[in-house]
Amino acid sequence: xxxxxxxxxxxxxxxxxxxxxxxxxxxxxxxxxxxxxxxxxxxxxxxxxxxxxxxxxxxxxxxxxxxxxxxxxxxxxxxxxxxxxxxxxxxxxxxxxxxxxxxxxxxxxxxxxxxxxxxxxxxxxxxxxxxxxxxxxxxxxxxxxxxxxxxxxxxxxxxxxxxxxxxxxxxxxxxxxxxxxxxxxxxx
Numbered sequence: 464x465x466x467x468x469x470x471x472x473x474x475x476x477x478x479x480x481x482x483x484x485x486x487x488x489x490x491x492x493x494x495x496x497x498x499x500x501x502x503x504x505x506x507x508x509x510x511x512x513x514x515x516x517x518x519x520x521x522x523x524x525x526x527x528x529x530x531x532x533x534x535x536x537x538x539x540x541x542x543x544x545x546x547x548x549x550x551x552x553x554x555x556x557x558x559x560x561x562x563x564x565x566x567x568x569x570x571x572x573x574x575x576x577x578x579x580x581x582x583x584x585x586x587x588x589x590x591x592x593x594x595x596x597x598x599x600x601x602x603x604x605x606x607x608x609x610x611x612x613x614x615x616x617x618x619x620x621x622x623x624x625x626x627x628x629x630x631x632x633x634x635x636x637x638x639x640x641x642x643x644x645x646x647x648x649x650x651x
């Protein structure tokens with residue numbers, strides 16, 4: 464029973480090394496695949512996430528996992544997460560680890576090249592528009608795939624503050640001069 468509970472220092476070091484390595488590979492894969500991999504999951508995405516968890520877990524726990532091996536791996540995962548959250552306070556490192564938001568629609572026009580690069584299908588875009596309560600494309604000011612994988616749908620009817628879109632490549636033209644904060648619109 465002692466063999467099933469214990470761990471030696473060499474094994475503990477190996478668990479830490481493999482856990483950090485697998486975590487960083489996962490972060491790299493998400494970075495390469497983009498925010499879409501973080502969005503709401505289809506059944507295929509869920510299956511992939513479960514398989515990834517199994518691969519990472521099994522790799523981190525080595526060939527013959529023990530209770531302490533699992534504890535070391537779990538603590539290492541949380542410590543790595545905390546370290547990356549703190550490191551992301553640096554704007555440069557945050558930009559390196561995360562993709563920028565992606566403009567999916569400008570007005571009523573889907574930006575197909577951006578959608579292709581973000582791995583967003585037209586059906587998914589239509590679904591997000593319906594969920595946002597859009598009844599026709601003329602209501603859309605823009606649609607943005609956020610860094611978190613969420614999709615923001617902004618309506619035409621409201622003025623836009625340029626600061627809110629300063630991190631979205633290609634969104635420069637969305638904020639008309641009359642949308643500047645403090646500027647009043649006048650009726651014609």
